[in-house]
Amino acid sequence: MGFSTRLKVANLLGFLVLIFTELVSGRFVVEKNSLRVTSPDSIKGTHDSAIGNFGIPQYGGSMAGTVVYPKDNKKGCKSFDDFGISFKAKPGAMPNFVLVDRGDCFFALKVWNAQNAGAAAVLVADDIAEALITMDSPEEDHASEKYIANITIPSALVDKSFGEQLKKAISGGDMVNVNLDWREAVPHPDDRVEYELWTNSNDECGVKCDMLMEFVKDFKGAAQILEKGGYTQFTPHYITWYCPQAFTISKQCKSQCINHGRYCAPDPEQDFSIGYEGKDVVLENLRQLCVFKVANETKKPWVWWDYVTDFQIRCPMKEKKYNKECADNVIRSLGLDLKKIEKCMGDPEADSDNPVLKEEQDAQVGKGSRGDVTILPTLVVNNRQYRGKLEKGAVLKALCAGFEETTEPSVCLSGDVETNECLDNNGGCWIDKTANITACKDTFRGRVCECPVVNGVQFKGDGYTSCVASGPGRCKISNGGCWHENRNGITFTACVDDDVGKCKCPPGFKGDGVKSCDVCNATPLSDLALNSLYIQSFMSG
Known part of the structure; x- marks a missing residue:
């Protein structure tokens, strides 16, 4: 491909993104959690902080810690090991929340360096007097992909004024204790959690696609348990762009779009001369939407997860199997009505709107408390955009936070969302070391001290100092x-x-x-x- 052609392609791809930005009006919503200072009295109070778009926020729970502001490497752009600094808390002490300054490097790199030095959470102080923004992860490259996927601690941005208050208190010798609270980060209006995943069938777009595919496979089991039990209502969504009217008959638009430029996706390889075309991705996205609609009509919406995971495994682009024939075989194996799905998909050559994809483009625009969907992947829980790592345990915590306390399904109390607080001094709960019986139970909201049931025998007590076997069989x-x-x-x-x-x-x-x-x-x-x-x-x- 010549330079001029590549330039046109790049301009067109950029234009499509620009058109999409205009389409959704650019309303981005910053998701927040509460930060409460418990000491010293001079700055005691509650403040907003913006949840980072990476790592694992403790949705549904809270964390208490002591704020530490390093004397060196204040922006956290270098390894703290180079300065002989460790933030690992001593036994019995509160965990350390590291405060670093904004600037000079990616937000995610600051958090990664602090995590490696033992930090339990990271607060980033803004250097500009502005409204809170969401700390996003950089576009993955070989330098950043190794740490973005491995950040496991929560982080939040605080505004410049509050950041200065924290630094002043610490420099004055005060112990600054704070509580990060995510319990209201996800609303819980009723006894069912509604969530949606903005996804993509393209499996050749790099690290983000790999992460998305891995998440869908890992989360499938939990998603189906929640859906079958009536605890959740899940809806998949797919982003498409449209081609400017002046370009609809161009080679580029014809290869990237269906329905005469109305619904487009970027070329998977970013090269029009090889591999698959953007319209192949649009068609598979449309097929996956119709699989969900047909499965939903038969009261089995969870079959979408089976189709998507099976398609990933059986029809990958790398093996040149990403096509209708392979997709039809997957559909048949799942017992879905192929004719209904094809009818739902409509005619991709028609010079008219496709009702299914038109509905998707309308849904991309933010409504109510939810911001516009502009990036892939995006998870929305009870109409709030999820922030953090797209990972099974982290996402389960967010979903479970959408239930009122004590109404969560059992999957919310499973090992997938344990906080592991019971590993440290048994969480301060009662324990019978000789029988290896404990009252400590990890949940996504944090540990609870609750006398257990062992082999059908109920233990009774306060869960902290005593638990005694009660009833027959004790x-x-x-x-x-x-x-x-x-x-x-x-x-x-x-x-x-x-x-x-x-x-x-x-x-x-x-x-x-x-x-x-x-x-x-x-x-x-x-x-x-x-x-x-x-x-x-x-x-x-």
């Missing part, structure tokens, strides 16, 4: 927390297997039944054993 679990002892090969226990749950020394013994039971007379051990066995047999039926 003596099988660590002897119900009661005294027990082996004497000359004979086992004695103070546990009585009843609903009362009290510890009572067996006949011939006296004591509190919990810490001790001592022989109260000269009764032979064999007689005591018989008495003990008789009591236990009688109580257990």
Whole structure:
């Protein structure tokens, strides 16, 4: 391809993006979380902060920490190891939230360097007196892709004025404690969470496409459980552009668009002379929308996840299988009505609007509290754009935050969204180390201390200092927390297997039944054993 042709192509691709920007009016909404200063009194109060568009925000939960402002590498653009700086909190201390200044490098690089030095979260102080903006990740290249996907801590931007207050308090010797709160970052208007994913069928657009494909495969199981249980309502969406009227008969528009330039996608390889064309992507996007619509009509909307993941595996561009024939085979294997899907797709050569794609272009414009959708991929939860890494556990936290507390489905309490707080000193909860039983339970909102149920036996207590097995079967679990002892090969226990749950020394013994039971007379051990066995047999039926 000659230089002039490449220049025209580049100009056209840029023009399509410009047209799209005009189409959606450019209304970008900054998603926020609450930052509350708990000490010192001089700056105590609540402030807004803008959630970073990378890392893992703790949707539905909160984090408390101490703000640290480094003496060197204040902008965080270099490795803190080079300055001998570590932010790893000492045992028993609050985690460190590192405050760095804006400027000189990507936001994501600042957070990555702080994370490697042990930071639990990062606050970036703006250097301009302006309204809060969303810290976005850079376009991935070989230098940045290695850290963008591996950022696991949350980050937020604070305005210049508040940033100066934090720095002044720290330089004055104050301990600045703050609480980052994401519990209201996702609204929960009812008992069902509605979410949408703006996605793309193109599997040859680099790191972002790879990340999107990986997410869809990983999230499929959880998505289908939520949908089948009626907990969520999911809708997939696809972005398209339109070709300027003056270019609709050009070779470029004909290769990138369908319906005479109304719906377009960039060339997958950015080269019109090789590989697939943009219109191939538009057609598959349209097919995937129609798969969802037909599956939804049969009350099985979750089949969309099966189709998309199967298509990724069976029909990749690299193997030259990204085509209608392969797609039809996937559709048949899932038992979907191929004729209905083809009818839904319509005629791509018609000089008229396609109702399905027209609806998608209208949906790209922000409504209510939701901003315009301008980038791929974009996740929207209860009409709020999700910020953070597109990763199974992180997204589940955001979805689960859309439920009122105590109404979350069981998948929200699974290992996929654990906070791992129970790994550190058992989260401060009760634990029976001998039986390896604990009251600590990790949830997406943080750890809770709740007496457990073990093998059908309910433990009761405050969950912090005590939990005692209660009800039938309790003596099988660590002897119900009661005294027990082996004497000359004979086992004695103070546990009585009843609903009362009290510890009572067996006949011939006296004591509190919990810490001790001592022989109260000269009764032979064999007689005591018989008495003990008789009591236990009688109580257990």
